[in-house]
Amino acid sequence: MKNSFDLREHDTYLNIVDVAERLFAGVGFQKTTVADIAHELHMSPANVYRFFSSKAEINEAVGRRLLSEIETTVGDIVRQSDSARQRLREIVIAIREAFAQRLRSNRKLFELVETAFNENWPIVHEHVEKLDKSLGEVIAQGAREGEFHVSDPELAAMLVRSACLQFCHPRLMLEREQEPEPTVDQMIDFCLAALG
Template structure:
């Protein structure tokens, strides 16, 4: 295919959907989720709102796609950690710290994304629920490796993974993070608090010497 033919090629539906998502995410960051309308997204893309609606039935559906893409990136990262060759205690600690760092980075470094995240949690819980399940499964994977190596005491890995999720909920839940950071708690203080919780979790998992 020559350059002229390639330039004339119509974008695929997948490519158009990706362009809409990219443009919407940029506008959500600059204008804010609530202030961005489908007409704004269409204008940026040089298309009509009706054309945007051919690919997404609503702004909410665009938000759902962006949330799924954002969380998929974090999920891939946590699984890379969970499957690494690092000793299980260090791996679990890295996994929990990374989850916290990515949530703070994704949802609060870009302040205007907070409304988008809040809307996604309210309207598209299935996307969030799938991500939580992936996190718990990654915890379980590391726990089973630690138990097999005789480093962690043997206990039910599923219920233990769920307990770990509950123990760190304040450090990974967007609304709770916002509450903490909004009450004179700095990001550094919150990270230090998490380090203490992680140390307690890891110590409690280890077999008695």
């Protein structure tokens, strides 16, 4: 168990992330400096640097929180008692809706996530790995219970996620809005057909 010193440190860490997220939502992450964040928290920039070695690390921490909210939603769906087919559909729809909702509620925070994907930040890599793990669990269950005919659930998870990329990728969602695209339900039906 953490001692009280560690807890206080952890609180400060969380405060920095909270304040950074608020400032990012207001003026954008590119225009927010470590000095701005320190100022809001009535602390010195040097103190912020005790927790984050660079501004980029703060960006990643805020981005990670946004993506982990999506991962939690996906995890909740994995544990539901619906059929595997139904859960796969719900997962992709939930991810798309989470990005769309972020876009509607705060364009500037959405830009942070967009940039993370554009520049391939490590948090995106982690996010994709977690997503694959969740999809893989559902597919493996579906395979055990005869819903799918799949011998490699891990590979199948990557294939479903890749096939649904335009619904799980912030910039692609925007970019492909005007194209005559399949709907998310059509794409899921296609994937479910492939899973047999």
